[in-house]
Amino acid sequence: MSAVETYAAEAHGINKRFGPIEVLHDVGISIPVGDARALVGRNGAGKSTLVGLLTGLYGANAGEIRLGGRPAPSLGDRQGWRERVACVYQRWMVIPHLTVAENLFLNNQPRNGLGLVDWRRLREESIAVLDDWGLDVAPDLDAWRLTVEQRQIVEIARALLQGSRFIILDEPTAELERREVNRLFERIRGLQEQGVTFLYISHHLEEIYEICRTVSVMRDGRVVADARLDELPKDRLVAAMVGEFAASGAGRKSGNSASKARMTSGLDIGGLTVKDSLENIDLSVHCGECVGLAGLAGSGKDKIAEAVAGLLNPDAGSIAIHGTKTPLGDVGAMRAAGVGYVARDRHVSGLFPLMSLGDNLTTTVLPKLGPFGFVSTGRQSDMVDRQIAELGIVAASGSQPIGELSGGNQQKAMVGRALASDPKVLVLAAPTQGVDIASKDALYRIINAARDRGMAVLVVSDDLDELAICDRVEVIFRGRLTRSFARGWSDQDVVAAIEGLY
Amino acid sequence: MTNASLEKAAIARPSQGLFDRFRLRELVLIPVIAVVIVIGSFVSSSFLMPENLLNILQQSSELSILVIAQSLILICGKFDLSLESTVGIAPMFAAWLMISDVSIGGSGIGISGYAGIAVVLATGLLIGLINGLLVVKLRLNAFITTLAMLILLRGITLGITNGQTLFDLPEEFLYLGNAKWLGIPASIWIAGLLFLFFGLMMRYHRIGRAIYAIGGNPEAARVAGIPVERITLGVFIMGSLLASLAGLLLTGRIASVVSSQGQNMIFYVFAASVIGGISLNGGQGRIIGALTGVLLLGLLQNVLTLSQVAAFWIDACYGAIILLALIITRLSGETPRA
Numbered sequence: 001m002s003a004v005e006t007y008a009a010e011a012h013g014i015n016k017r018f019g020p021i022e023v024l025h026d027v028g029i030s031i032p033v034g035d036a037r038a039l040v041g042r043n044g045a046g047k048s049t050l051v052g053l054l055t056g057l058y059g060a061n062a063g064e065i066r067l068g069g070r071p072a073p074s075l076g077d078r079q080g081w082r083e084r085v086a087c088v089y090q091r092w093m094v095i096p097h098l099t100v101a102e103n104l105f106l107n108n109q110p111r112n113g114l115g116l117v118d119w120r121r122l123r124e125e126s127i128a129v130l131d132d133w134g135l136d137v138a139p140d141l142d143a144w145r146l147t148v149e150q151r152q153i154v155e156i157a158r159a160l161l162q163g164s165r166f167i168i169l170d171e172p173t174a175e176l177e178r179r180e181v182n183r184l185f186e187r188i189r190g191l192q193e194q195g196v197t198f199l200y201i202s203h204h205l206e207e208i209y210e211i212c213r214t215v216s217v218m219r220d221g222r223v224v225a226d227a228r229l230d231e232l233p234k235d236r237l238v239a240a241m242v243g244e245f246a247a248s249g250a251g252r253k254s255g256n257s258a259s260k261a262r263m264t265s266g267l268d269i270g271g272l273t274v275k276d277s278l279e280n281i282d283l284s285v286h287c288g289e290c291v292g293l294a295g296l297a298g299s300g301k302d303k304i305a306e307a308v309a310g311l312l313n314p315d316a317g318s319i320a321i322h323g324t325k326t327p328l329g330d331v332g333a334m335r336a337a338g339v340g341y342v343a344r345d346r347h348v349s350g351l352f353p354l355m356s357l358g359d360n361l362t363t364t365v366l367p368k369l370g371p372f373g374f375v376s377t378g379r380q381s382d383m384v385d386r387q388i389a390e391l392g393i394v395a396a397s398g399s400q401p402i403g404e405l406s407g408g409n410q411q412k413a414m415v416g417r418a419l420a421s422d423p424k425v426l427v428l429a430a431p432t433q434g435v436d437i438a439s440k441d442a443l444y445r446i447i448n449a450a451r452d453r454g455m456a457v458l459v460v461s462d463d464l465d466e467l468a469i470c471d472r473v474e475v476i477f478r479g480r481l482t483r484s485f486a487r488g489w490s491d492q493d494v495v496a497a498i499e500g501l502y
Numbered sequence: 503m504t505n506a507s508l509e510k511a512a513i514a515r516p517s518q519g520l521f522d523r524f525r526l527r528e529l530v531l532i533p534v535i536a537v538v539i540v541i542g543s544f545v546s547s548s549f550l551m552p553e554n555l556l557n558i559l560q561q562s563s564e565l566s567i568l569v570i571a572q573s574l575i576l577i578c579g580k581f582d583l584s585l586e587s588t589v590g591i592a593p594m595f596a597a598w599l600m601i602s603d604v605s606i607g608g609s610g611i612g613i614s615g616y617a618g619i620a621v622v623l624a625t626g627l628l629i630g631l632i633n634g635l636l637v638v639k640l641r642l643n644a645f646i647t648t649l650a651m652l653i654l655l656r657g658i659t660l661g662i663t664n665g666q667t668l669f670d671l672p673e674e675f676l677y678l679g680n681a682k683w684l685g686i687p688a689s690i691w692i693a694g695l696l697f698l699f700f701g702l703m704m705r706y707h708r709i710g711r712a713i714y715a716i717g718g719n720p721e722a723a724r725v726a727g728i729p730v731e732r733i734t735l736g737v738f739i740m741g742s743l744l745a746s747l748a749g750l751l752l753t754g755r756i757a758s759v760v761s762s763q764g765q766n767m768i769f770y771v772f773a774a775s776v777i778g779g780i781s782l783n784g785g786q787g788r789i790i791g792a793l794t795g796v797l798l799l800g801l802l803q804n805v806l807t808l809s810q811v812a813a814f815w816i817d818a819c820y821g822a823i824i825l826l827a828l829i830i831t832r833l834s835g836e837t838p839r840a
């Protein structure tokens with residue numbers, strides 16, 4: 001190997017502006033061939049922006065990027081970029097109305113002697129890939145029908161299929177459950193043994209220690225530290241990420257204040273049944289109580305959340321808010337009855353990407369902002385400023401389009417919006433997905449405060465950190481509630497129950 | 503992972519069922535077309551006569567070429583409303599150049615019929631290029647841009663000849679629109695071959711697949727290495743080229759160019775495409791589906807004319823049936839949550 005080839009990717013003196021906002025300031029990073037580099041930093045630090053530059057999505061305003069020891073291709077030369085780097089982006093990059101098979105081999109379809117797409121081989125090769133990933137879907141299924149995690153696996157599989165020697169993964173596991181994460185890591189290790197270089201972004205620091213060797217830390221658009229992970233204990237890593245803030249608060253304990261549950265009924269689910277996915281679910285959350293609902297992806301936990309949000313009309317059962325039965329399968333009625341909902345998949349439901357952050361935060365409360373449907377802009381912006389501060393959202397201002405915010409900051413805005421209407425019952429599906437470790441704390445505090453005001457909170461998640469703020473955890477397996485854990489459970493027991501091993 | 507192989511063996515792959523697997527939802531209109539044919543044969547004994555059927559096909563051939571054009575553009579996630587004006591202006595401009603007699607509205611230049619055909623196609627190409635550049639490079643909204651273009655081109659068509667109709671065109675220029683090959687009008691052959699060609703291209707050629715990808719999610723397409731801008735531009739150009747060809751055939755069929763040639767056709771183009779399963783949101787639908795949409799509209803028009811429906815009511819019936827067909831196609835397919 002010649003000397004010039006020793007870096008898989010280098011960036012020197014990078015400046016990047018979006019309009020007037022400078023997002024990256026003089027960023028430099030050098031990733032040697034064969035390295036497994038973690039890239040960490042708080043929401044909005046500039047990680048995904050750097051990924052966009054390293055993969056040629058957009059150009060830098062200043063600085064140089066080199067891949068494999070050579071200058072990066074021009075922006076128009078997509079094929080050139082693809083040969084040198086593969087990437088799983090934080091945003092969805094599937095084509096909804098093409099089949100899973102075609103998405104896997106997008107612009108890379110097997111072709112016959114005439115140069116035409118060979119559909120039979122495409123199908124066969126896709127089945128091999130899907131089997132390899134243990135993904136139980138038909139290759140000719142339209143991609144929009146995939147669940148969140150299936151879609152994520154398709155994207156990961158596609159990136160790895162590309163055969164690049166340098167692979168970037170931007171929060172690939174935010175949507176995955178443990179078993180799938182393990183499968184991904186096995187795959188990554190296999191490729192690492194073959195000398196493939198990785199740049200890996202995640203807010204789950206334990207993952208980073210598991211599969212990365214080195215780390216670069218970003219803060220406020222700068223790379224502030226490069227280190228070997230075996231020389232950098234976790235608390236120092238967190239300190240580097242959050243900078244001047246005290247790092248001690250980051251962790252799990254902070255959420256655990258004792259429950260002040262009043263024994264008045266908040267959310268009561270009775271006999272909820274959905275053909276083939278839920279059987280006779282009874283679940284109650286009292287006012288002032290926070291209950292976790294944990295389970296695998298196909299366990300039915302998301303169905304329960306959707307039923308409470310009114311997005312799904314169950315075959316049988318009842319849902320009562322503060323003791324009053326509500327009509328099922330009716331989003332408007334549920335919202336009127338006092339249900340706030342944060343969907344798991346913010347890409348599909350929830351955000352209006354072109355509207356401003358402020359408008360997104362206040363869509364649920366517009367009637368409260370002025371008479372006769374007119375919105376008092378003064379009151380709206382006061383409210384927005386307060387929310388931005390409380391939630392710790394990093395944005396240029398309340399009028400920035402929400403689609404421009406970083407992934408984690410969009411997630412915070414979703415939670416903020418659900419809370420803004422001051423609902424009686426709050427249903428949160430994976431509320432801190434993609435949220436950095438310090439902002440998570442802020443969110444937990446906000447959720448706790450809402451609970452203490454008497455809100456009934458249901459957290460639908462299999463993330464142990466998120467479950468840790470709950471007063472009680474109910475586990476669902478294959479459509480039935482199997483175990484209930486009171487505060488003080490051990491993580492192992494909960495995980496075992498989630499996996500159906502008890 | 504020790505149980506990985508077990509897991510693999512356990513995967514039973516549920517297929518989507520016959521309907522989805524063979525993509526039959528593109529053919530939901532076949533039974534509707536059959537019903538219309540049956541009704542037609544009751545309405546008039548002449549309906550099923552070969553001359554009448556060929557007549558239907560010939561009258562639909564220009565529309566169907568426009569539908570191919572619009573389908574390509576819609577699948578790519580864009581719009582082109584100006585296609586109907588291209589149908590008028592391309593042959594009008596050529597006719598004006600060909601006619602040497604200034605007193606009947608000509609330019610006095612008098613180019614040949616073959617040169618006229620070249621002018622028709624070149625005009626189409628140029629319009630497509632302009633539309634494409636405005637939408638792709640300047641990122642103007644396709645709907646509004648091509649709406650403006652529709653008005654502009656129609657205005658120019660009127661302006662060239664002060665609204666006159668141009669007759670007396672060279673034989674070669676009219677040939678394609680009125681020739682018969684093997685007893686069947688050439689325009690039917692041409693439309694049929696174009697359907698075959700574009701149907702196969704969209705399904706089997708990587709550019710066809712790239713067009714679907716662009717219409718479905720342009721960002722993801724770009725990331726996958728597809729030259730999004732170049733292909734979108736190409737699709738606009740191809741669309742206008744096809745529209746100018748349709749204009750040439752129409753001119754040949756009626757042996758003259760009216761300044762209103764093509765006017766209002768865009769509504770039927772959209773109706774046929776959408777009934778045929780081409781989504782206005784891009785990335786969805788197939789050329790074969792669009793073909794069934796055109797056939798249905800052509801048959802309907804004919805049946806309504808043959809039946810005793812008062813002339814003033816034909817449009818109302820037509821509109822109502824288009825609505826009905828839309829409802830049927832919607833109910834037969836599942837769409838994702840918005």
Ligand SMILES: Nc1ncnc2c1ncn2[C@@H]1O[C@H](COP(=O)(O)OP(=O)(O)OP(=O)(O)O)[C@@H](O)[C@H]1O
Nearest residue numbers: 018023043044045046047048049404405406407408
């Ligand atoms: N297209 C854009 N226009 C304007 N600002 C943008 C755009 N994309 C990103 N930004 C801004 O750049 C900053 C960095 O965003 P980036 O997505 O790189 O953060 P990140 O480190 O990936 O965060 P997260 O952990 O939440 O994903 C944010 O403040 C964001 O608002």
Ligand SMILES: [Mg+2]
Nearest residue numbers: 048090406407
């Ligand atoms: Mg990011």
